[in-house]
Amino acid sequence: MRMGRTTLIRNAVIVTVDDSNTVYDRGYVYVEDGKITDVGEGDTKDDADMVLDLPGRIVMPGIVVAHTHLYGILLRGAALRIAPPTDFAQVLQRIWWPVDEALTVDDAYASALSAGAEMLLSGCTTFADTYSGPNAIEGCLEAIARATDELGMRGIIAFEVTERHSPEEAERGLDETQHAARTLSSDDKISLMVSVHASFTVSDGLITKAVRRARTLDLPLTIHTSEGLVDLYHNLEKYGERTIERLDRLGAVTSSTVLAHCVHVNDTELDIVAERGASVAHNPMSNMLNAVGVAPVPKMLNRGITVGLGNDGWIFDPFENMRCALTVHRLAAGDPSVVDENTVLRMATVEAARCYGLEGRVGSIRVSNDADVIVIDGRGLPTPVTSRSVIGHIVHSVRGSDVEHVLVGGELVVRDHALVRVDRSRVSEISRRAARALWDRLH
Ligand SMILES: [Zn+2]
Incomplete structure (x- = not known):
């Protein structure tokens, strides 16, 4: 997968959280310059710089x-x-x-x-x-x-x-x-x-x-x-x-x-x-x-x-x-x-x-919103994931560790469960060092 100006997410169950709570069973999301420009059911143009073909996944807003x-x-x-x-x-x-x-x-x-x-x-x-x-x-x-x-x-x-x-x-x-x-x-x-x-x-x-x-x-x-x-x-x-x-x-x-x-x-x-x-x-x-x-x-x-x-x-x-x-x-x-x-x-x-007055930018998958989108791996779930069951799965079954990819403003910042921009071991090292010193000061 490579990062580009346009991104196509397809073949996933798409939970939009729009005003009508629309869910697409085999949907797509098209992203251009960090914004969502199209979302819907079935097939669409496939000429994107980055194509994420995601059968078995759940796509929802960040x-x-x-x-x-x-x-x-x-x-x-x-x-x-x-x-x-x-x-x-x-x-x-x-x-x-x-x-x-x-x-x-x-x-x-x-x-x-x-x-x-x-x-x-x-x-x-x-x-x-x-x-x-x-x-x-x-x-x-x-x-x-x-x-x-x-x-x-x-x-x-x-x-x-x-x-x-x-x-x-x-x-x-x-x-x-x-x-x-x-x-x-x-x-x-x-x-x-x-x-x-x-x-x-x-x-x-x-x-x-x-x-x-x-x-x-x-x-x-x-x-x-x-x-x-x-x-x-x-x-x-x-x-x-x-x-x-x-x-x-x-x-x-x-x-x-x-x-x-x-x-x-x-x-x-x-x-x-x-x-x-x-x-x-x-x-x-x-x-x-x-x-x-x-x-x-x-x-x-x-x-x-x-x-x-x-x-x-x-x-x-x-x-x-x-x-x-x-x-x-x-x-x-x-x-x-x-x-x-x-x-x-x-x-x-x-x-x-x-x-925070940001509902016109983030929090739902809608045309013109910023492309803050997460992909959940639903392939291990024990029952079918469909437009009717998916919200139940999100609230009852999914865990944070099931999140496979994350896009913020169209940029892939988590890929295959890993941070893209930052080294996780460096984060742990910085965090542990700070915590150890803080605990010492508290004692
Ligand atoms: Zn508080």
């Missing part, structure tokens, strides 16, 4: 990760010498905040390379990352952008501001975002967002400032929202408002806002989210890991709220996240009809793209 923390990968398997946390506030105080404080700019690069590689190999082509490193702020976004670019992925990146230590720290974080937005503006695959940690670690003044900065720079705004009860109780006690009521009073709930988690939100708050046209990044596996509760996603969907699926920096295999999104709401509701496979697949693709 996964869009609505919320992640790439640096989370450096903690994989770490045996921290801490008393086990018994609630979410302690998870932050004993694990994540000490990690944040120990991070360096080199860690930002190493973790972005390592986590990006793992996500890309399992079919994620776009991610929305928020990075937190209060002792190494300047330069971290450039480092994350560099790693993302080396892999050939798309990233919406941010520095997460908080006033845990001082207002000055938050100011520097906002400036880092502004600086990166200007210096990286020519990069087609990297974009910025303004990120506020959570309402319980920031003042009204900072939220207002972040809203203003996002508006001035025309960037999305993201904030962890009632992930744990600590956020809700803080706002009720200090302001007499629930979390989304307070954020809304400060102008932070708009159609450019992505609220991460929204576990402890009531009907009034969801009505505000729906009315303002804000989106939610749902992270069910992380919610289970941290035992924070179950986000009321069926209620969000009933109100027409855009819900994208994220991984929150923990399990990077998007198919595992999809399975969890499918099952946790069924269990919580005691009703297997509350979320179906198609809804979950859309949450992981086009709806996650919609959170």
Whole structure:
């Protein structure tokens, strides 16, 4: 296979995730100059520079990760010498905040390379990352952008501001975002967002400032929202408002806002989210890991709220996240009809793209979209793969390791389960070296 200006993918089951959820049994996708120019059933012209003839494969849009923390990968398997946390506030105080404080700019690069590689190999082509490193702020976004670019992925990146230590720290974080937005503006695959940690670690003044900065720079705004009860109780006690009521009073709930988690939100708050046209990044596996509760996603969907699926920096295999999104709401509701496979697949693709206003570019296989396309090897699946069964297979059977090829903007960046641009052993070496040093600093 060689890379060329035009690419033809053919003889595969094509799952488009378009507005009608069209699936082609023996379909094709034609790519020119990084864009999808034709998609359909059967045969088409075969004069492409690169032809991928793919019987037995499933072709679908690249996964869009609505919320992640790439640096989370450096903690994989770490045996921290801490008393086990018994609630979410302690998870932050004993694990994540000490990690944040120990991070360096080199860690930002190493973790972005390592986590990006793992996500890309399992079919994620776009991610929305928020990075937190209060002792190494300047330069971290450039480092994350560099790693993302080396892999050939798309990233919406941010520095997460908080006033845990001082207002000055938050100011520097906002400036880092502004600086990166200007210096990286020519990069087609990297974009910025303004990120506020959570309402319980920031003042009204900072939220207002972040809203203003996002508006001035025309960037999305993201904030962890009632992930744990600590956020809700803080706002009720200090302001007499629930979390989304307070954020809304400060102008932070708009159609450019992505609220991460929204576990402890009531009907009034969801009505505000729906009315303002804000989106939610749902992270069910992380919610289970941290035992924070179950986000009321069926209620969000009933109100027409855009819900994208994220991984929150923990399990990077998007198919595992999809399975969890499918099952946790069924269990919580005691009703297997509350979320179906198609809804979950859309949450992981086009709806996650919609959170960031990117649904006209990525998240579905449609003419004029960027050619972010993944190929899943379905030849080992135990039952037939057809237009009727394929979405069930994607959500029930497929694993990240089944992803055979990945194209981003028409470029083949994963071929035969391997990274094309970057040497995987080099990625592991950089990642392990950073993790070892970080663990030493934590101890
Ligand atoms: Zn998060």
